[in-house]
Amino acid sequence: xxxxxxxxxxxxxxxxxxxxxxxxxxxxxxxxxxxxxxxxxxxxxxxxxxxxxxxxxxxxxxxxxxxxxxxxxxxxxxxxxxxxxxxxxxxxxxxxxxxxxxxxxxxxxxxxxxxxxxxxxxxxxxxxxxxxxxxxxxxxxxxxxxxxxxxxxxxxxxxxxxxxxxxxxxxxxxxxxxxxxxxxxxxxxxxxxxxxxxxxxxxxxxxxxxxxxxxxxxxxxxxxxxxxxxxxxxxxxxxxxxxxxxxxxxxxxxxxxxxxxxxxxxxxxxxxxxxxxxxxxxxxxxxxxxxxxxxxxxxxxxxxxxxxxxxxxxxxxxxxxxxxxxxxxxxxxxxxxxxxxxxxxxxxxxxxxxxxxxxxxxxxxxxxxxxxxx
Amino acid sequence: xxxxxxxxxxxxxxxxxxxxxxxxxxxxxxxxxxxxxxxxxxxxxxxxxxxxxxxxxxxxxxxxxxxxxxxxxxxxxxxxxxxxxxxxxxxxxxxxxxxxxxxxxxxxxxxxxxxxxxxxxxxxxxxxxxxxxxxxxxxxxxxxxxxxxxxxxxxxxxxxxxxxxxxxxxxxxxxxxxxxxxxxxxxxxxxxxxxxxxxxxxxxxxxxxxxxxxxxxxxxxxxxxxxxxxxxxx
Numbered sequence: 332x333x334x335x336x337x338x339x340x341x342x343x344x345x346x347x348x349x350x351x352x353x354x355x356x357x358x359x360x361x362x363x364x365x366x367x368x369x370x371x372x373x374x375x376x377x378x379x380x381x382x383x384x385x386x387x388x389x390x391x392x393x394x395x396x397x398x399x400x401x402x403x404x405x406x407x408x409x410x411x412x413x414x415x416x417x418x419x420x421x422x423x424x425x426x427x428x429x430x431x432x433x434x435x436x437x438x439x440x441x442x443x444x445x446x447x448x449x450x451x452x453x454x455x456x457x458x459x460x461x462x463x464x465x466x467x468x469x470x471x472x473x474x475x476x477x478x479x480x481x482x483x484x485x486x487x488x489x490x491x492x493x494x495x496x497x498x499x500x501x502x503x504x505x506x507x508x509x510x511x512x513x514x515x516x517x518x519x520x521x522x523x524x525x526x527x528x529x530x531x532x533x534x535x536x537x538x539x540x541x542x543x544x545x546x547x548x549x550x551x552x553x554x555x556x557x558x559x560x561x562x563x564x565x566x567x568x569x570x571x572x573x574x575x576x577x578x579x580x581x582x583x584x585x586x587x588x589x590x591x592x593x594x595x596x597x598x599x600x601x602x603x604x605x606x607x608x609x610x611x612x613x614x615x616x617x618x619x620x621x622x623x624x625x626x627x628x629x630x631x632x633x634x635x636x637x638x639x640x641x642x643x644x645x646x647x648x649x650x651x652x653x654x655x656x657x658x659x660x661x662x663x664x665x666x667x668x669x670x671x672x673x674x675x676x677x678x679x680x681x682x683x684x685x686x687x688x689x690x691x692x693x694x695x696x697x698x699x700x701x702x703x704x705x
Numbered sequence: 706x707x708x709x710x711x712x713x714x715x716x717x718x719x720x721x722x723x724x725x726x727x728x729x730x731x732x733x734x735x736x737x738x739x740x741x742x743x744x745x746x747x748x749x750x751x752x753x754x755x756x757x758x759x760x761x762x763x764x765x766x767x768x769x770x771x772x773x774x775x776x777x778x779x780x781x782x783x784x785x786x787x788x789x790x791x792x793x794x795x796x797x798x799x800x801x802x803x804x805x806x807x808x809x810x811x812x813x814x815x816x817x818x819x820x821x822x823x824x825x826x827x828x829x830x831x832x833x834x835x836x837x838x839x840x841x842x843x844x845x846x847x848x849x850x851x852x853x854x855x856x857x858x859x860x861x862x863x864x865x866x867x868x869x870x871x872x873x874x875x876x877x878x879x880x881x882x883x884x885x886x887x888x889x890x891x892x893x894x895x896x897x898x899x900x901x902x903x904x905x906x907x908x909x910x911x912x913x914x915x916x917x918x919x920x921x922x923x924x925x926x927x928x929x930x931x932x933x934x935x936x937x938x939x
Contacts, residue, residue: 380822407824417819421837421914431823463914479823489822 332358333379333487333519338388340374340544348374349544351388356536359517363534365524367567371544372523376489379521380409392487407431410480410488410518414496416472418464424450424475425460431483442482449478452515454508470501477509481516488520495524506532527568531556531575539564553579577653580692582645585655585685587669587678595620599630609664612638617675619644622664644668647677652692656685709884713876716866720888727869727896731855734790738797738850739843745798746805747831756806763799771860784865793857797850804846808839841915844908848901855897859889870896 333356340349349371356362364372377383379390381402390397397405410431418427428446433439450457453474464472473493480488494502506529513520524530530537531552539547539555541563548560556576559565565572590605595612602610602625612620612633621638642661645654647669658667659682666679710720718726749756774792782788812835820834836843859871866872873889876882 382818382822403824403826405824406822409822411819411822413815413819413822415813415815417813417815419816419820419834419838421834421840421912423914434824434829465914465916476819 332356332391332393333521334391334394335375335378336389336391338375338378338385338390340371340378340383341386347544349378349385352540352544352546354538354546354549356519356521358519360535361513361520361522361533362536362538363522363524363530364538364540365527365530365534365567366540366547367542368525369542370540372525372540373491374544375540376491376521376523379487380406380411380489403434407434407483408485408487410483410485412473412476412480412488412490412493414492415469416464416476416493418472418475418479420464422463423460424455424462424464424467427464427475428478428482430479431485435483445482446478449481450475452481452512453478468501469497470505473497473501473505474508477505477512481512481518486519488518490520490522492523492525494529495526502529509533528575531578539567574653574656577656577689578651580652580689581648582650582652582655582669582688583648585647585652585669585680585688587647587680589676589678591664591666591679592676593628595633595635597628597630597633602628602630607664609666611641611664611666611668611676611679613676619668619670619676622662639663641668644670644674644676646670646672652685652689655680656682656689659685708882709888712873713880713882713885716872716876723870723873724892724896727855727858727871727893728900730786730789730858730861730867730869731793731896732851732900734793735797735847735850735854737790737794738801739847741794742798742801742805746802746809749802749806750809750835760803763795763802766795767799771857772863775860775864779864784867786861786867788864789858789861789867793854796857797854800850800853801843801846804842804849805839808842808846809835811842812838840911841908844904844911848904851900851904852897855900856893859893 335352335354335356337351337353338349339347339351341347352371352375354362354375364375366372374383378385379397381397392405419430422430425443425446428449429437429439429442432442432445437445447457447460450460455471455474455478459467459471464475467475476493480490494505497505510533522530522533534552536549537552537555538549541547547567548555548564550558550560553576555564556568556572556579559568559572568575591607591609592611592613593601593605594617595614597612608624608626609622610625610628612623612628612635614620619641620635621641623633623638627637642658643654645658645667647655649672655667655669659665659680662668664679665682667682667685668679669677671677712718712720712723716723745759749759769792771792774795775788778788778791782791816834816838817830820830825834859868859874862868862871862875866875868875870889870893873885877884877886877889
């Protein structure tokens with residue numbers, strides 16, 4: 332565990348970058364430092380590997396003051412990833428990744444073998460090994476940056492806005508990849524970002540910082556969304572925090588109805604049975620084809636090409652209430668389509684039923700601890 | 706053009722001998738300049754306040770005419786090769802210090818931060834990260850220093866025939882053999898061009914990591930500033 336104990340960083344000109352900050356960073360989880368520029372988040376991160384020395388206070392790593400360790404030893408035990416990757420342009424991808432093992436005195440062969448292993452782990456094609464950084468895209472460079480940080484298998488990973496210079500699609504891919512890698516490796520990650528959505532997506536714990544290096548709130552993301560400590564945090568979370576908070580409620584409890592679900596070869600009887608004007612038509616395998624109005628559907632001659640698209644279905648138990656609500660809002664019938672893992676329809680659920688579930692979830696007080704994918 | 710390669714005996718060298726002498730007198734000072742410039746440049750990078758005074762002092766040295774240098778040095782080193790080579794080394798130093806400083810400074814902040822964060826000590830960081838990345842700028846400086854050094858050796862003629870190929874210019878006058886002057890000029894130029902080409906080749910060999918032959922960064926890459934070779938003259 333990393334313990335930051337009332338740490339202050341004051342520069343010679345009098346500016347205070349971090350002001351009496353105390354933070355306990357739990358092991359094997361992602362702790363995100365988030366805040367507007369100038370809030371001291373990067374300074375805080377850099378104090379952990381002593382790239383910046385605190386003016387006051389101490390930082391403990393597993394109970395030991397980090398000042399006690401030789402600085403290069405300390406740094407080699409902490410992976411570091413920065414914006415734009417900061418790769419060594421004069422070294423091949425493989426040698427970039429092998430950097431820290433080489434610093435630790437590993438033989439060239441062993442270090443390179445380890446590097447090759449990491450390329451695979453972060454999803455880089457082995458063919459890139461002999462390339463130089465300029466030959467890679469921004470997203471690939473960032474993957475190399477992550478691989479390089481992981482090379483010596485450090486217990487701690489420090490990440491300073493690692494994904495903010497890549498486009499949103501690539502960023503989402505990198506975030507998902509980080510979560511996947513974290514699931515496998517269980518590192519103690521300290522992650523700095525100015526993007527609150529990234530913080531909520533990645534963080535086990537989120538520290539919201541404000542200008543002048545003050546800690547505004549330190550909480551799990553669900554709690555941040557439900558109980559912002561003050562107006563600053565609320566404002567920083569943005570307008571739709573209520574909707575985003577739904578990401579933390581599971582959809583497993585939603586009452587599913589199979590009433591309006593009919594197969595494409597439905598009989599007139601089947602078409603007449605359900606209530607309501609909209610019917611969900613499925614193919615022979617039970618996969619959703621689209622919504623149709625009862626008056627437009629003729630038994631034995633359902634024109635599947637004229638159905639209204641069903642939007643994105645949700646998977647109960649895997650997806651959150653937010654995904655279910657989104658699916659319902661997008662549907663012309665006002666019903667969200669639930670499917671199982673293989674894409675077969677398991678039922679539909681109305682906006683009203685989702686609203687009910689949201690109310691009872693809120694009444695339950697705490698969002699589910701287990702974070703579900705939105 | 707009869708006797709083009711017929712070197713007067715007072716020079717005590719064959720044509721090839723003169724070329725060897727010329728190269729030695731020109732290139733040893735560049736090497737010495739490089740060896741002095743590397744630590745000096747590192748000091749200038751380390752202590753930013755040092756750079757302006759160093760740059761000022763070396764620029765003033767560069768402004769001293771070589772003849773004046775010789776006059777001063779002759780009292781100490783006599784009419785020897787060394788008297789020619791010392792000013793040339795100083796001139797190389799003047800060209801190389803800013804080239805190396807700019808080159809080392811052109812290493813992107815991110816790269817330096819990453820190196821520090823991964824646990825490079827200052828010495829290792831300088832030798833394994835900053836210097837290799839500064840190689841293109843250093844070689845650009847070496848090209849200027851080498852070519853100017855090769856041309857300047859000729860001035861050594863004025864102090865006891867220490868000008869190697871330049872001595873042919875004096876002999877051309879002395880023996881009224883203009884072809885010797887032509888020989889001197891052409892040979893010197895060819896030497897300069899060959900040495901320059903070798904340095905370009907060296908750069909290509911040493912920097913496989915540079916975008917194919919160009920010095921501009923690709924759009925997809927990390928943004929960084931690198932001085933173009935023409936910026937690195939002095």
